[in-house]
Amino acid sequence: xxxxCSRKRDQQVDEDGENRGVSGxxxxxxxxxxxxNSLSRLAIDNELGKVRCPSLMELCIYKIxxxxxxxxxxxxxxRDISQQVFNExxxxxxxxxxxxxxxxxxxxxxxxxxxxxGLKDSWMDVISSQGPxxxxxxxxxxxxxxxxxxxxxxxxxxxxxxxxxxxxxSDNGLAHISGLxxxxxxxxxxxxxxxxxxxxxxxxxxxxxxxxxxRCPGIRGGLVHLKGLTKLESLNVKCCNCITDADMxxxxxxxxxxxxxxxxxxxxxxxxxxxxxxxxxxxxxxxGCPVTPACLETLAALPALLYLNLSRCNLPDxxxxxxxxxxxxxxxxMGFNEITDACLVHLRxxxxxESxxxxxxxxxxxxxxxxxxxxxxxxxxxSDTEVGSNGLRxxxxxxxxESxxxxxxxxxxxxxxxxxxxxxxxxxxxxxxHVTDVGLAALTSLTGLTHLDLFGARxxxxxxxxxxxxxxxxxxxxxGGGLTDAGVKNIKDLPSLTVLNLSQNSNLTDxxxxxxxxxxxxxxxxxSNSRITCAGLQYLRPLxxxxxxTLDSCKVTASDIKKLQSxxxxxxxxxxxx
Amino acid sequence: xxxxxxxxxxxxxxxxxxxxxxxxxxxQTIRNMLTSPGSFAETQHGEVxxxxxxxxxxxxxxQYFYWSLQYASGKETEQQILLSIGSLTMILxxxxxxxxxxxxxxxxxxxxxxxxxxxx
Numbered sequence: 247x248x249x250x251c252s253r254k255r256d257q258q259v260d261e262d263g264e265n266r267g268v269s270g271x272x273x274x275x276x277x278x279x280x281x282x283n284s285l286s287r288l289a290i291d292n293e294l295g296k297v298r299c300p301s302l303m304e305l306c307i308y309k310i311x312x313x314x315x316x317x318x319x320x321x322x323x324x325r326d327i328s329q330q331v332f333n334e335x336x337x338x339x340x341x342x343x344x345x346x347x348x349x350x351x352x353x354x355x356x357x358x359x360x361x362x363x364g365l366k367d368s369w370m371d372v373i374s375s376q377g378p379x380x381x382x383x384x385x386x387x388x389x390x391x392x393x394x395x396x397x398x399x400x401x402x403x404x405x406x407x408x409x410x411x412x413x414x415x416s417d418n419g420l421a422h423i424s425g426l427x428x429x430x431x432x433x434x435x436x437x438x439x440x441x442x443x444x445x446x447x448x449x450x451x452x453x454x455x456x457x458x459x460x461r462c463p464g465i466r467g468g469l470v471h472l473k474g475l476t477k478l479e480s481l482n483v484k485c486c487n488c489i490t491d492a493d494m495x496x497x498x499x500x501x502x503x504x505x506x507x508x509x510x511x512x513x514x515x516x517x518x519x520x521x522x523x524x525x526x527x528x529x530x531x532x533x534g535c536p537v538t539p540a541c542l543e544t545l546a547a548l549p550a551l552l553y554l555n556l557s558r559c560n561l562p563d564x565x566x567x568x569x570x571x572x573x574x575x576x577x578x579x580m581g582f583n584e585i586t587d588a589c590l591v592h593l594r595x596x597x598x599x600e601s602x603x604x605x606x607x608x609x610x611x612x613x614x615x616x617x618x619x620x621x622x623x624x625x626x627x628x629s630d631t632e633v634g635s636n637g638l639r640x641x642x643x644x645x646x647x648e649s650x651x652x653x654x655x656x657x658x659x660x661x662x663x664x665x666x667x668x669x670x671x672x673x674x675x676x677x678x679x680h681v682t683d684v685g686l687a688a689l690t691s692l693t694g695l696t697h698l699d700l701f702g703a704r705x706x707x708x709x710x711x712x713x714x715x716x717x718x719x720x721x722x723x724x725x726g727g728g729l730t731d732a733g734v735k736n737i738k739d740l741p742s743l744t745v746l747n748l749s750q751n752s753n754l755t756d757x758x759x760x761x762x763x764x765x766x767x768x769x770x771x772x773x774s775n776s777r778i779t780c781a782g783l784q785y786l787r788p789l790x791x792x793x794x795x796t797l798d799s800c801k802v803t804a805s806d807i808k809k810l811q812s813x814x815x816x817x818x819x820x821x822x823x824x
Numbered sequence: 825x826x827x828x829x830x831x832x833x834x835x836x837x838x839x840x841x842x843x844x845x846x847x848x849x850x851x852q853t854i855r856n857m858l859t860s861p862g863s864f865a866e867t868q869h870g871e872v873x874x875x876x877x878x879x880x881x882x883x884x885x886x887q888y889f890y891w892s893l894q895y896a897s898g899k900e901t902e903q904q905i906l907l908s909i910g911s912l913t914m915i916l917x918x919x920x921x922x923x924x925x926x927x928x929x930x931x932x933x934x935x936x937x938x939x940x941x942x943x944x
Contacts, residue, residue: 299892300902302885308902309909 307334314345321351325379328352336362346372353379360386360408367394374398382406382431392419403428410435410458417444424450433458442468449474456480460507469493472500480505484531491517502526509533509555515541522547529553533579539565546571557581557603563588570595581605581627587613594619601625605651611637618643625649629675635661646670653677653699659685666691677701677723683709690715701725701747707733713740721745731757738762749774749796756782763788774798774822780806787814794820831858832871833886835879845870847889884909 300308310317311334320328332349335341336359346369354376359365365388373383374397382405383398391414398404404426409415416439423429424447432451434440435458445468448454454475459465459482466488472478473496481497483489484507494517497503503524509531518541521527528550532541537559545551546568554575561583569592572578578596581603590613593602599620610632617623618640626647634656641647642664650668653675662685665671671692676685681703695716706728713722719740729751737746738761746768748754754776762771763785771792778800786792792815795807804823811818831848833841849855857872874882887908894900 299895302888305888305902305905305909309906312906 303330307331311335311338311340314340317348319348319350321349323352325353325355329354329356333358339363343369350375352376355379355381357382358384359388360384360410362388365390367391370394370397374401377401378403380404382408384408385412386410386433388412389414392416392422395419395422398423399425402426405429406431408433409437411437413437413439415439417441417447420444420447423447427451427453429454431456434462435459436461438462438464440464442466442471444468445471448472451475452477454478458482459486460484462486463488465489467493469496472496476500477502479503479526482507483511484508485510487511489513491520494518494520497521498523500524504550505529507531508535511535513537515544518544524548526550531555532559534558537561539568542566542568542571549574551575553577555579557583557605560584561589567592569593572596573598575599577601579603580607583607585609587616590614590616593617596620597622599623603627604631606630609633611640613637614640617641620644621646623647624670627651628655629653631655633657635664638662638664641665642667644668649673651675653701656680659688662686663688665689668692669694671695673697675699676703678703679726682706683712686712692716694718696720696742697722699723704728705733709733710736713737717741719743721747723747725750727751729754731755731761734758734761738765740765741767743767744769744791746770747772749776749798752776754778756785759783759785762786766790768792770794772796774800776800778802783807783810786810789815791817793817796822798822828870830870832869833882834871834873835877835882836875837879839879839882841882841886843886843889847886847893848872850889850892851885 307330310331314335320331323331328349332354335345341362342364350372357373357376357380365385367390370390374380377400380401381403386408387410390412395415399422405428407423407426407429410433413436415437420440427450429451430453432448432454440462441464445465448457449471452475455477457472457475457478457480461484463486465486469483469489472481476499478500479502481500481503487510489508489511491514494513497506498520501524504526506521506527506529510533513532514536515538518532518537522544525548527548530545530548530551530553533555534557539561542565545554551572552574554572554577557579558581561580563585566585566589569589573595575596576598578599578601582605586608587610590609594616597620600622602617602620602623602625605627606629611634614633614637617626621644623644624646626641626644626649629651630653632655633652635658638657638661641650645668647668648670650665650671650673655678657676657678658680659682662681666688669692672694674692674695674697677699679702681700683706685703686700686705686709690712693715696718698716698719698721701723702725704726705724707730710729710733713719713736717740720742722737722740722743722745725747727750729748730753734748734754737743743765744767746765748758749772752775754773756779758773758776759778759782762768766788768789769791771789771794774796775798778797780802783802783806786795787810795818797807802823807821811821829845830842831845833843833848835841845858849858854872858870888905891900891905895902
């Protein structure tokens with residue numbers, strides 16, 4: 247145990263773009279979805295339902311953090327402990343160049359400094375002093391330049407390097423890491439300077455398993471240098487709009503590839519034919535590529551393919567009969583294509599599907615009959631389609647469904663009772679104007695729901711009575727304008743709610759905030775476009791877990807919220823008005 | 825206090841700390857020692873000897889056990905124990921985790937680490 251038990255690299259270097267927490271420069275959207283990944287310690291503890299007592303180890307580390315000025319070196323501490331001290335200083339954002347010096351020669355293994363403020367070339371000397379112990383470094387979003395990479399040459403055992411959003415690193419910098427042949431994971435997302443010349447430095451990294459070059463627009467012709475990296479299992483060249491069919495040829499020998507992301511590139515049907523023979527390929531993302539249904543023949547010949555993203559490819563019905571050959575697929579995204587019900591006929595046999603996305607396709611009630619036999623479906627996305635109440639009867643047998651999106655469809659109250667037997671449902675999106683209190687009443691049997699989106703639905707105070715059935719709700723959005731303070735009474739007792747959006751209900755007053763004041767588990771709250779005033783903010787003081795607060799178009803100013811933040815809400819990281 | 829409700833923790837120097845069993849059971853390691861089936865000396869006599877843990881450290885550890893019981897019931901704050909840890913931090917640190925939650929041999933580990941730390 248010892249060193250091994252405190253090392254958590256697998257989590258840090260977990261990389262799947264979809265799963266990774268996004269914050270800061272990575273994501274400018276106001277979506278609350280990122281909050282799930284950045285919950286504070288406090289919030290996580292509460293999620294477990296009890297206050298967790300810090301261990302003696304943690305207390306000692308907090309104490310060191312408090313007295314950090316007293317320590318000039320940690321090099322005599324066992325490595326696993328100095329690693330934890332380091333992690334704590336990073337977590338609390340206390341680490342600076344001066345304190346970093348205390349970690350010189352500490353034989354640390356993981357320096358997870360992604361998005362760390364102030365990180366620049368002058369830090370690299372201490373970083374590389376960890377020498378052969380150093381296994382992973384994350385310098386994402388830093389100001390590090392080419393010359394900052396020179397000292398890393400001596401860290402021969404490095405396995406993982408992350409330079410996402412490091413826009414001052416160019417081809418010259420890449421040359422410095424070309425000898426780190428133990429690297430298994432390398433990430434250089436969103437770099438405008440790297441060219442094909444720079445990629446030649448990767449040719450010797452023969453142990454590379456995972457390479458991420460998402461949004462590097464200058465690497466035209468560079469994939470030739472990856473030809474010899476036959477161990478490669480995952481390659482991401484998403485949004486590298488310089489990648490063409492000719493580049494794909496060089497991937498044809500990478501027979502260990504399991505994941506390939508080429509979305510939003512110029513690769514066409516011909517380019518994808520080079521993937522024949524990649525018998526381990528299980529994930530292929532070709533979103534937005536200029537392909538036709540002819541590519542389906544190539545895809546059907548990939549024996550291990552389980553996850554396929556074909557969204558935004560402008561696929562028509564013609565030629566789509568070849569979908570029937572993709573029987574192994576578990577996940578299929580066909581959103582934003584030109585397909586109609588005629589294409590859905592060919593999905594009938596894809597009985598292994600667990601997730602199907604038909605967002606904004608031209609399908610309607612008739613087409614859904616073809617999905618009735620897909621009994622393993624857990625996730626179905628029908629947003630922005632012509633699906634209405636009549637079609638829902640075809641879904642009532644899909645008892646494994648956990649997530650269903652019917653937003654912006656023409657579904658009405660009358661059809662919703664067809665969903666009442668879907669007892670596995672956890673997430674339901676009914677953001678549709680034709681849904682009212684009556685429809686909600688038909689769904690009270692869905693007691694497992696954790697996420698309910700009724701954004702545009704016309705829910706009134708009396709409809710909120712039905713919400714009492716959903717004791718497990720973690721997130722709720724009701725923004726149809728029909729709520730008053732009286733309706734909030736039924737919401738305030740939902741015990742698990744962490745995300746609540748009641749914006750656009752213009753009759754809500756400070757009384758609403760008074761009722762919400764007991765919902766101490768709330769992480770995100772939005773009551774924009776209401777009659778909330780500055781006087782109501784006092785009721786939010788007990789909401790210590792609140793990370794996001796949105797009160798746009800209320801009688802509340804940014805400075806009112808800032809005052810509340812500094813006096814009572816230490817975890818608040820995002821608020822509006824700002 | 826009845827004898828069955830207490831346990832005796834003995835330090836390297838032979839100093840004996842008699843504490844509530846409830847407090848000692850904060851440590852998973854000690855809990856295992858005291859509750860394991862069979863007739864181990866620890867289970868029978870309610871005594872645990874730590875030949876590699878010095879008195880000064882064992883005292884802090886006992887203090888932590890009591891503090892964590894109070895903390896769980898909301899009667900103590902983090903700041904109070906942090907003050908008490910004070911200057912002992914660096915000696916305590918390498919022992920802390922082992923004493924509380926490691927299932928491996930507590931004594932072997934702390935011995936190895938104490939040597940490194942005392943040399944500071």
